[in-house]
Amino acid sequence: MKGKLFYWAWSIYRDIVYSGLTHVSNKEDRKKIIRFNQFIILALLVNSFSVITYFYHKLYISALINITAAYLFLVAYYLGTKRKLIAGRILSIVNVNLYLIVMCFIEGLKAGDYFLFFPYFLALTFVVSIRRNYKELVIVYAITIYSLILALIVSPYTNDIEIITDKLYSSLYNGNLAIAFLLTMVFSYAILRVNKDNEVLILQEKRFGDTIYNTSLDGVFIIFKQTGLVASCNQRALDLFELKEHTEIEGTSIDQWFDEDHIKKFNSIEKAVFGNTNNWQGELSFTTKNGKTFPAYVSVVPFIHKDEHYIKISILDISDVKLTEFELMKAKEAAEAAVKVKSRFLSNMSHELRTPLNGIIGASNLLLQEEHLPAQEPYLDTLKFSSEHMMVLINDILDLNKIEAGKLELVAVPINMNEFLKKVIAQFTGQINSKGLQLVTDIDQRLDLEVMADETRLNQILSNLLSNAIKFTSHGSITIAARQVMASSTRSTIQFIVRDTGIGIPKAKHKEIFETFTQADVDTTRKYGGTGLGLSITKKLVNMYRSELYLESVEGIGSTFHFTIELPINENRKMYINEHSAKQLPLLTGVHVLLAEDNPVNLAVARKFLQKWDVNVTEARNGREAVELFRPGIYDIVLLDLEMPEMDGAAALKEIRKTDDQIPIVAFTAAVYDNMQQDLIQKGFNDFIHKPFRPEDLHAKIHMRLHAKRA
Structure with a gap:
């Protein structure tokens, strides 16, 4: 109760x-x-x-x-x-x-x-x-x-x-x-x-408050403003300065704990802080009892307590941060050095590989143009196909390196989209027919227009997709389609589609196949070959056009790759000769060319084409010989290989320019590296042409430079 x-x-x-x-x-x-x-x-x-x-x-x-x-x-x-x-x-x-x-x-x-x-x-x-x-x-x-x-x-x-x-x-x-x-x-x-x-x-x-004060990650000093003596400090400050008792630091001058180079800096900070009552943050260096110096991020705050002026100094040790920054800097320098070594290695390797391939491809082209036995034609075709395939692999590796380094840039040149697609299709018609496949084309008639695009990279995208479609299709059809999705007076949006009825790709592998050096499975690699670079490069090139490469595929039925890009329309349309008419090159009678090339096979191939165009050719085996042979007023144009014994192309150019600064000089080279065109122009070259070269390209370069000289 x-x-x-x-x-x-x-x-x-x-x-x-x-x-x-x-x-x-x-x-x-x-x-x-x-x-x-x-x-x-x-x-x-x-x-x-x-x-x-x-x-x-x-x-x-x-x-x-x-x-x-x-x-x-x-x-x-x-x-x-x-x-x-x-x-x-x-x-x-x-x-x-x-x-x-x-x-x-x-x-x-x-x-x-x-x-x-x-x-x-x-x-x-x-x-x-x-x-x-x-x-x-x-x-x-x-x-x-x-x-x-x-x-x-x-x-x-x-x-x-x-x-x-x-x-x-x-x-x-x-x-x-x-x-x-x-x-x-x-x-x-x-x-x-x-x-x-x-x-x-x-x-x-x-x-x-004491717990917070003493468990802070910052070392804290409370300083008498008038005397500069330490009034108080927390436990972290003792740890930072390798001390055991507060009495070892309290009552001492704050100056003795700064690094000598930073005492004056702190004194000026102190005056500025009390002058405008603002806080200050920045980096300063301190010295411990044992003479060890460490960097710290410091906050200086003035305050008044019971009419006494104080300064609170918060010290955050950033030694580990500085060490990490140093390690990151070393790693960055090492990475940059590795990239340079890689770039240089690929440039050298491309030269070493392209040089013999230039001879092989050039010789096979010449043999196919010369009279030969019918029984020899399959072997010559095999030789030509194999060498060109090897060149494709080399180009893939170089392109991948450029893309990953962010050095590959798209150029914008005028191309007729309809004519361009016809040329792409013509490249693969023979392969499609030889496998007994049906070629289906669906080209929008509205694409008979001139757009600004990188013809080489766009051709590379479609060629990779068509090559894969042909490779993985044994029966049925290969379809290439291009449609104008949207257009204005200045821009055209075009969708490209490549479809096949081949082996298809399992849904689980749809993302994986776009990775570098990756194919759908081991059996695919064993049966069909390939490096697994094609789709990876293709996707990256499509991304450079601010678009995405999409895949729709069912295993055993076929695959469809498609992407859409927006291209500016060239208002000043120009007509371009097609591949067939490009082979009917006019003669260059009366033109005298100085050709410097150390490789005898490449020299023979270049000489053969030049002579077909009725060009008078003077040969030099190295840069020094080219300088000795050159006389002003004799030659119309000079073709210089970049890498030659005794004197390279750049050194030979300097010597030639001393006697004639108007002569067109074209770098005739198999090397490839970043910003190549800009670098060669800065060295004094007027232009450059890659080896292996297309005869049409070499003819066009000579004709253009002669026309510019006469103008």
Whole structure:
């Protein structure tokens, strides 16, 4: 039973004390409400006890005054619960003071009601926080003291408003004294409890602050601004400077912990910081007790505490960051060196491989043009096909290297899209027919227009797709389609499609086949061959046109590759000779060419074509011989190989330019490297032509340079 009563009483007390906190989140405001509610509860208890006592002694006026005071306390409590705490507190303070003044006047000073002013002073200290509301407490105290003085002045010693005997006066006096004493003890205990809680809270906050201070990753110095001495430091600062005790650093000059080169810099920073009260962040170097220097990211913050100027220096050790930066720099330099070595290696290898291939391809072309036995033709075709296939592989590797290095750039030259597609199809018609496949073409008639594109790279994309389609198709058809999806007066959007009825690609391999050196599976590689570079290069080239290469394939049914690119339309259309007419090259009678080439096979091939065009050829076996043979006014154009013994092409060009700076000189070379055209022009060459060369290209270069010279 007692437990139930206690629980019931505690529930009521808790509901009253914690009422009005629903919409309050601030910790300090919550404390104010709780203390105010506790004060109201205690005041109501005192009023209730007084009402019972006064009714017992038949002092009905005093009882009525207490009931009125209790009612006003309830109104103040109500205002507090309705988020009007200030109004409630004002009402309660006014109520207490008026109550005590009236009671002293009604009962007289002999009853001792003025004793209740003393615990009321303590109650004010309990309700109003001295630390946070000092002015408010002073005002409330002043009002209360004034009320006490007023009560003592206006109240008689005894009063006959109520019938109070001497015995009852003695009882009232002793009762008020006892209540005052009891309330004084209660509020004293409450104040002590609050102070103790505040002290514990302060200590906890200090320990929490010290924990944060000492567990910070930054070393922290607190410096006296005027003297430059270290006032305090945290544990991390001791660790950074290899110290054990705070006394080893506190009281020392901050200058002795800086690297010598950074002392003046810090002093200037210190003056600037206090001059404009701004913070500073940057890198500085420090020296430990053992002479070890380490870099740090430093934050300098000025502040004032108790009229004393301080500087807070936060030090973050960035030695590991600097070491990582150094390692990254070394790795970057190593990577760049490796790229240069790789590029140079590929350039050299391309020259070494292209040089003999040039001879093979040139010789096979010459043999096919000369009279030969019918039985020899299959072997010559095989020789031509194999050498050209080897050249394709070399070009793939070089192109992949350029793309990965970001050095491959698309050029924009005018091409007739319809004629271009016819040439692409013509390249593969023989292979398609030889396998007994059907060739299906679907070329949009609207593509008879001239666009600006990189003909070589676009041809490479379509050739790779068609080569794969033919390779992996044994029966059925090969389809190449091109459609104009959208067009304006300046741009044309074209979709290219290559479809086959071959072996198809498993869905799980659709992404994998676009990776470098990857094919669908090992059996495919074993059966069909290939390096796995074609689709990877093709996808990267399509990406350079800001497009994507898409695949649709079903295993055993076939594959479809398609992509869409937007190309600018060339407004000034030009007609181009087709492949058939390109072979009908006009003669270059009367033209005298100095040809410098150290490889006898390549020299013979070039000489043979030049002589077919009725060109007068003077041969040089190396650069030095070319310089000795050159005379101004004799030659119309010079073809120089870049890499020759005794004197290379670049050195020979310099010597020739000393005697004739107008003669057209074309680099005749098998080398390939980044920014080749720009590099050769800077060296003094007018143009260049790759070996193995197409006869049409060589003829065009000579004709163009002669025309430019005469103009």
